Structures are given as C-alpha cells and as structure tokens.
Amino acid sequence: MREDAFGWLRRIRRTLPAVVYGVLLTWIVCACAVTAVHAQQPDPAGIATGDKTNAVDAGGNAFVVTEPTDKADPDFAAKKKAFDEYQAQAAKEPLAIKLADSVGHVRIATNFGWTLNTGYLVLFMQAGFALLTCGLVRKKNAAHLMMLNFAAYVFAFLAYWVCGYAFQFGAVAVNAAPAGLGGTPTLNHFLLGSGQWGFLGGRGFFLTGPAYDAGSNVLTLFEVVFMETAGYIIVGSICERINFWGFLLCEIFVGAFLYPIFGCWVWGGGWMSQLGATMNLGHGYVDFAGSSVVHAVGGFCAMALAVVLGPRLGKYGPDGKPRAFPAHNIVFVVTGTFILLFGWMGFNPGSTLAATDLRIGVVAINTNLAAVAGAATSIVLWYFMFGKPDISMGCNGMLAGLVAITAPCAFVGPNAAVLIGIIAGGIVCFGVLFNERVLKVDDPCGAVSVHGYCGWFGAVAVGIFADGTYGSGWNGVGPATYLGKAGQGVTGLIHGDTSQFLLQLGGATLCAVYAFTFTFVVFKLVNAIVPLRVSPEAELEGLDVPEFGMLAYPESGDEVSAAV
C-alpha cells in the first residue's frame, strides 16, 4: 500500500503530544540535577547496608540503644540509664557488638530477598492480566489486547525510570523510610513541599545518584511492578477501540505523573500519610498494599479514558440497550485469574517490605479469604439474578475481593476479610450492570467496577474493620500507646476509631476524584489535538491487522499459504 506524500507530516503531527511530554520531562530532570545535593552517600554495591542498627527483636526493640537527646522528655532519666548500661555492656563484650553487625546485615539481606521475590510474583501478574483481558474480548482484537498489555509494561516502566520513582519515593526517607530495607537514607528531598507536608519527591531521577543504591533498587523493583498494575488496569476499559500511539501516551502519563503523585502522598512520606501527626486523624491515611494507590487510581483513570473514548461501535443499539460481545476464550479468562491470584501472594504479603515482619502469614490468609468470598458471592448472586452463574463474573468477583482486601489485609481478622470479600463481590456485580446500563460507560473487562469501585471500598474498609492488632506506630502515630492502649495499632470504626474512618472515606474519595479528573482533563485535551480512537473501519475489522499487521490466530488461507 503506497503512502501519499504527506504520511511523514501526519506522523509528526501524531507524535506532537509525545514531544511536548519529552520536553517537559527533560526540563524537570535538568532542574533537579542542578539542585541535587548529596548529603548521604548511596551504596550501589550493597557493602555498607545492614549493620547492628538494623538488628531488632520480634517485638521491634532495637539491639542498639540510642542516646536520648530531649532533656524535656519525662522518660529522659530512664532512657539515659538504659543508654549508659548499653555502653558499658558494649565495652565489656566487643565480640557481641561485631556479631550484632552481622545479624543486622542478615536481617536486611532476608528482607531484600523477600521484597525482590514478592516483586517478581507481582511482575508475573502482567501475564495473568494479559490472558484475562485477551480472553474477555472478541477474537479479532486478541493480538491488540496482548500488545497493549505488553507495551504497557515496557513504556510505563521507562516513564517510571525517568521521573516516576523520583516523584513517588524521592523523599521517602523523610517520613516513611523502609526500615526493613536499610532505610534508603539518600532519598531525602521533596521537590514540592517539605517536612510533613510533602507533595512530590525530588531525588533519584533516571534512578541515578541517590537512587543508584542497593536498598533503593530493591524498593524500585517492588514499587515499579505496583505502578505497572495501575498501568495495565486501564487496558481493560479502553481496549478494542484505542489506537496504539494514544495508548502509549496513556501509559507514560500513568507511569510518570498520575500514579507517582498520589503514591507520594500516601507511600512516599507525603502529606496524606502524615495527617495523623499533623491533624490528629487516626494513623494518617492508611493503605497497606494499594486498594486506592494502585487499584482505584487505575480504575478511575480507566473510567475517565472510557468516557473520553466513547463506547465501542455497536455496543449500544438504537434503543440504547447494551449488546453482548461475548468473550472469545473463557480458558484464558480463568487461567489469567488464577495467575493474578498467585501473583497477589506477592502483592499483599510483600507490602511489608520485610520477611521479618511476621504479619505476612495473616496477610496471605486474609488475601485468600477475601478472594474466595468475592468469587462465591458473584457466582451465587449472578445465579439468582440471571438463572446461571457467569464464569467471567465469577472471575471478576474473585478479583474484586482481592482488590478490596488489598488495603485492609494487614489490619483485619479472618471474618472481616470474608465480609470484605462478600461486599466486594456484590459491588462488582452491581457495578458492572450500573456502568453498562445506567452510566453507559463501555468497559469491556469490568476494570472500573473491579478496580475503581472495589478499590475505593477497600480503602474505606480499613477505616471500618481494622482491629488494632497490627500497625502500632504506623506513620509515626502513637508508637507507645494509641486510644489509651499500649501497642494498639491501626483501628477502624467498629473497634472505636472514628477519625480513621472519616480520613479513609475522605482519602479514598480524593483518590477517585484525583484520578478521574486529572486523566479526563489531560486526555480530553489530547483527544482534541490527536484522536485517540481508531477509524470505524479498523474497529469493525478488528484492530489486529490495521494496528499491527498480524492476526492473533492466523487462519489458514492467503496469509499463511506461503509459509505452509
């Protein structure tokens, strides 16, 4: 097919938004490079990470006693005595001190192994989601779905490398240092904000300098695969009609800006996590493994993009009633769901960032309980509503339970986990019907309901069901006592903490509004300059050949007769 003389001009016009992004990013990076001052030394070889200061017992008591500095502290005298005793013992037993250095090192090494390996499990979820979404769409778009999932990993990762990680975790050492990984002390500067009101991190652009560090890289690996999860969630709602280059812009947007900004506010030591200290609101905004940070951000971004794109051709009949576009491969859908469940064993327990945090078993069990409760609910509910259980809704129900338990998994007991799963199973069933029939937002894989609605619910569920048995001192709040009890952890409404509930409600809603609005504004603008949707002819034919020149399942015929 011969191009006309202006193909090159059209391609330049189409790449214009990407060029604008590139210029913006380069400016940010240069600005940061100029202001970078390295007070702490990064440790890329890992030979200076992990010593006696990291040696801690089961109860979290440090081996090393630090000298108390606050003379106004009522416990000053007791602390000074403890410090003097430690110094005396250390002088008498120098070998024990050296052994403590090894113990601390081994603890850090254990947690490095844990965090990396659970991160690899989360990476494997990419394959699960690719299979799930591919199976849910029509055969003519199977290659397109696979390519979207593949390219999502590739390009969002690069965006996160350039500035996403730096924005999200560039200041993590200020308020949220990951102690189990050695504290990443070089990531200590906010680009926007400071102290307990941080809005954007500013260390580690291109993963160099302060981020070229053993502990930081472990954190990067773990956190990038979480960002990728938000990145592929959007595939489920924009597929079957988005063009590839528009899609790449979406992924770069998620990896460089949308995800890291909110992620900084909650996990990077930013302002939302510090609201317990600054405004006496519970333990600050709490989201253990990302119901809001990952799933609601992805789900509401997906919703905004689905609105901008509009529904698939033929989805709504002239009477406005939705038409069925049946899944082309239920085998992929179920296999993909199992792979996601397996990967979630990394997603939730891994979020301790430490194997030495022995809550990991409780987290793993709660995760599974919510998963099966969600699946059971959607299977049974759909049977009562429509006369037969729907396999794809059963899978969506399991994923809904998993998404909803992701924030509260470390803070609740087993019965609460089951209840959370049941509620999520109900939300996803009604959410899918609501989006399709009332809002008329076309969401081929149910991403908005599974990740958006259930993600919001999961974050709120922390504020309802958290039972206080874990999380003492979370976000620096109440390390000795909380709500009058020693060792009381993150607590929800049912167990007596109203402020936590209100903060979770507000924070989760802020997340939804932030993700939807930011995405909608940016992509409504992009769509006005360069349309994100393929031509109607390409959409009716199926995107496999028009976008990528190949079929997912080549028919035997002229396409392959030469090869046979």
Added chain:
Amino acid sequence: MKLIKAIVRPNKVDDVRDALAKLNIEGMTVSEVRGHGHQKGHTTIYRGKEYNVSLLPKMEIETVVSDHEADDVVRAIMGAARTGEIGDGRVFVMPVADSFKIRTGESEPA
C-alpha cells in the same frame, strides 16, 4: 456424476462416514459450517445481556459419486444422519460436468 452435499449435525459425521464406507465411498470433503433451516436458535446470556444464537454449528460433507450410486448414497446418508428432531439437516444433489484426478491427470467418466 453427481455432487452430493449433506449438511448434518456435528455428532453425526462419524455415522455418515461409516455408512459411506460400507458403500465403498472413500473420497469426501468435510467442513464446519453454520446455519439453520426451520430450526430456531436459542437465547443465551453473557454478563447479564441476552442475545440470540441462530446460526447453529453443522458439518457439511461433500462427495462426488457416479450417477448409478447416487440414490444409494443419498439413502445411506439420510439413514445415518436422521434423529427425528428438527435440525437433522438436508442433502442436496447436483450434476457434475467433469472431474479430474490431480496426481495422474485422468478424467473420470461422466
């Protein structure tokens, strides 16, 4: 020669092939097709949306036989493929002008 085109239920293909083998008819072409006559489809449901499936899967068996065998072949196919329910299918008989074997180049007698 006659081209006999039989559209039968997918689970009847083996019975039809056995019946043809008994008449020493070995050559045939079989394809997967979709269609219907008077057989109504059924309504099914996907994620809460009802839709009609009216193009039903069938199998088409084509075989070219000499004129004197045609009646026996038609009767054999119909006997093997019949269940008595709506949707059993149909047999068509068409005249064939010529037939050539590709390997040897010889033409079959009409």
